[in-house]
Amino acid sequence: MTIFRFALMRGLRKKSMFAALFAVPLAMIFIRPLWTPENGAGFVFYGMVILFAAFSLVRLIMTDRVSGTIVRIFAAPVTTFQYLSQNLLAYWLILGIQTVVMVAVGAMLYEWGIEMAAQLILCYTVFAVASIALSLAWTSLFRSKVISDAVFSIVVSFMALLGGIFIPLSMLPDILRKIGMLFPTYWFSNSLLGIRDGAASREYWLSLLIMLLLSAASLLYGSKRRLE
Amino acid sequence: MIVASMVDVVKRYGKLQALDHVSLSIRKGEILGLLGPNGAGKTTAIRVLAGLIGADSGEIMLRGERQDVNNIRLKQHMGLVTQEVTIFEELTAEENLRFFGGLYGVKGELLRRRVKETLEFVGLSEYAKKEPGKFSGGMQRRLNIACALVHSPDFLIMDEPTVGIDPQSRNYILESVRCLAQNGTTVLYTSHYMEEVQAIADRIVIMDQGRVIADGTLEELIGRIQHEETIRITVTNPSSALTESFRAIQGVKTVTQKGADYTIVSGASSGNLNRVLAVAQQSGGVSNMAADKPTLEDVFLTLTGKKLRDGEASA
Numbered sequence: 001m002t003i004f005r006f007a008l009m010r011g012l013r014k015k016s017m018f019a020a021l022f023a024v025p026l027a028m029i030f031i032r033p034l035w036t037p038e039n040g041a042g043f044v045f046y047g048m049v050i051l052f053a054a055f056s057l058v059r060l061i062m063t064d065r066v067s068g069t070i071v072r073i074f075a076a077p078v079t080t081f082q083y084l085s086q087n088l089l090a091y092w093l094i095l096g097i098q099t100v101v102m103v104a105v106g107a108m109l110y111e112w113g114i115e116m117a118a119q120l121i122l123c124y125t126v127f128a129v130a131s132i133a134l135s136l137a138w139t140s141l142f143r144s145k146v147i148s149d150a151v152f153s154i155v156v157s158f159m160a161l162l163g164g165i166f167i168p169l170s171m172l173p174d175i176l177r178k179i180g181m182l183f184p185t186y187w188f189s190n191s192l193l194g195i196r197d198g199a200a201s202r203e204y205w206l207s208l209l210i211m212l213l214l215s216a217a218s219l220l221y222g223s224k225r226r227l228e
Numbered sequence: 229m230i231v232a233s234m235v236d237v238v239k240r241y242g243k244l245q246a247l248d249h250v251s252l253s254i255r256k257g258e259i260l261g262l263l264g265p266n267g268a269g270k271t272t273a274i275r276v277l278a279g280l281i282g283a284d285s286g287e288i289m290l291r292g293e294r295q296d297v298n299n300i301r302l303k304q305h306m307g308l309v310t311q312e313v314t315i316f317e318e319l320t321a322e323e324n325l326r327f328f329g330g331l332y333g334v335k336g337e338l339l340r341r342r343v344k345e346t347l348e349f350v351g352l353s354e355y356a357k358k359e360p361g362k363f364s365g366g367m368q369r370r371l372n373i374a375c376a377l378v379h380s381p382d383f384l385i386m387d388e389p390t391v392g393i394d395p396q397s398r399n400y401i402l403e404s405v406r407c408l409a410q411n412g413t414t415v416l417y418t419s420h421y422m423e424e425v426q427a428i429a430d431r432i433v434i435m436d437q438g439r440v441i442a443d444g445t446l447e448e449l450i451g452r453i454q455h456e457e458t459i460r461i462t463v464t465n466p467s468s469a470l471t472e473s474f475r476a477i478q479g480v481k482t483v484t485q486k487g488a489d490y491t492i493v494s495g496a497s498s499g500n501l502n503r504v505l506a507v508a509q510q511s512g513g514v515s516n517m518a519a520d521k522p523t524l525e526d527v528f529l530t531l532t533g534k535k536l537r538d539g540e541a542s543a
Contacts, residue, residue, distance in 0.1 A: 003331070006319070010318055072308055075310075
């Protein structure tokens with residue numbers, strides 16, 4: 001598990017990364033108006049934090065590819081599966097810890113209850129998987145980190161818009177809602193609505209399942225690119 | 229004993245034929261210099277040999293086993309020094325070595341010892357806890373080499389390991405390569421610097437446009453080309469009579485005089501150095517004398533019709 005261990009180390013080594021992973025979300029959770037039952041914007045905004053954090057972590061894989069380090073890694077007795085699975089698992093663990101800390105603090109501050117906290121953790125960790133997979137597929141399209149970053153910001157804005165992050169899904173025109181269904185952000189928003197509507201909500205579980213299916217597709221696509 | 233071999237290997241990238249029926253072999257304990265201009269196919273040959281990419285056809289053998297991208301086990305015994313500096317800038321020098329050692333399954337006390345020994349070998353012990361982003365180019369190159377050595381490979385592939393560094397660091401690296409070979413490591417060393425290959429390689433393979441165009445020791449390669457011997461001599465009493473005396477020596481093709489300086493060109497292996505010296509001494513004496521020996525550059529020029537300077541082949 002050398003790759004996994006060092007992926008954790010690299011993910012947390014930079015102060016800017018550490019701050020983005022823990023300081024920003026923790027600062028968010030203390031902004032009470034974001035987390036009221038009437039507003040609830042904090043729940044979806046935190047999803048965006050996860051998406052950008054996932055992208056920053058997966059950029060390390062792109063860095064390996066662009067710098068040529070991946071050539072040296074594959075010159076060792078390492079398979080593509082080992083390299084990707086250990087890296088992605090490390091990133092997911094980091095985001096998972098972030099989510100647990102965030103929800104635990106939120107539960108204490110806003111009395112969410114164990115059931116809701118568990119549903120939120122599941123929803124955010126599944127969305128973390130989807131975000132990591134999407135970021136992997138995205139970075140596999142580019143050779144330049146600068147271009148990848150720039151275009152990603154634009155695309156994520158559209159995804160957020162179509163996914164009901166900025167505007168509630170119920171207020172989106174039907175055609176935009178249908179387009180939004182192609183992106184995990186839509187199903188993430190939908191799963192949060194499911195939590196609001198009740199623990200056994202069919203929407204909640206269906207949304208999680210679709211996020212996982214989209215993740216599988218993105219992972220398959222993103223893992224095809226082995227060497228530059 | 230043959231450690232690695234490529235027989236009739238072809239590799240294409242679309243319409244570009246990167247390797248055109250390449251055959252070469254590397255014997256145990258030798259330093260094989262793989263020489264060629266940029267785009268000659270050296271890096272592709274290395275990547276095929278290292279099992280990083282597959283060949284379209286041909287056979288690649290390593291330690292008696294067939295090499296391909298799925299043969300993970302063979303990679304255990306090999307080290308690759310990449311052309312680019314491929315280290316993690318956010319990890320310290322020591323952590324970089326621990327990472328790459330770990331990839332090869334080196335663990336615990338053995339890993340600690342190997343990291344320490346390897347850092348000593350490349351002269352970076354005192355920088356073990358420092359991040360390589362703050363290193364000079366030469367130090368980064370040495371760490372780049374160390375990452376390929378930490379698991380003690382018995383076959384080391386070095387892809388242009390001295391590109392863009394100062395002469396002092398280059399000499400350090402070349403000396404390290406010699407030292408590795410003396411300790412039994414087989415080295416495949418690619419470069420477009422003729423003088424490096426000439427200085428360290430036991431045997432040389434020259435590639436151009438995806439093909440192997442020559443293979444042998446330096447002496448064998450030089451022996452294969454037709455070359456003229458050039459003697460430059462400065463005499464104390466220059467005269468037209470002396471010029472005629474030089475011309476009269478058997479095998480001399482041309483004699484050029486500029487003041488007291490003479491340039492005498494003879495046919496290959498004419499052995500005229502002593503004769504020229506004797507004639508000059510009879511006419512009054514010699515203040516300076518030099519014979520131009522053919523070099524790898526001449527071999528390359530003869531075989532390809534191109535010069536090789538700092539990686540740029542010019543017709």
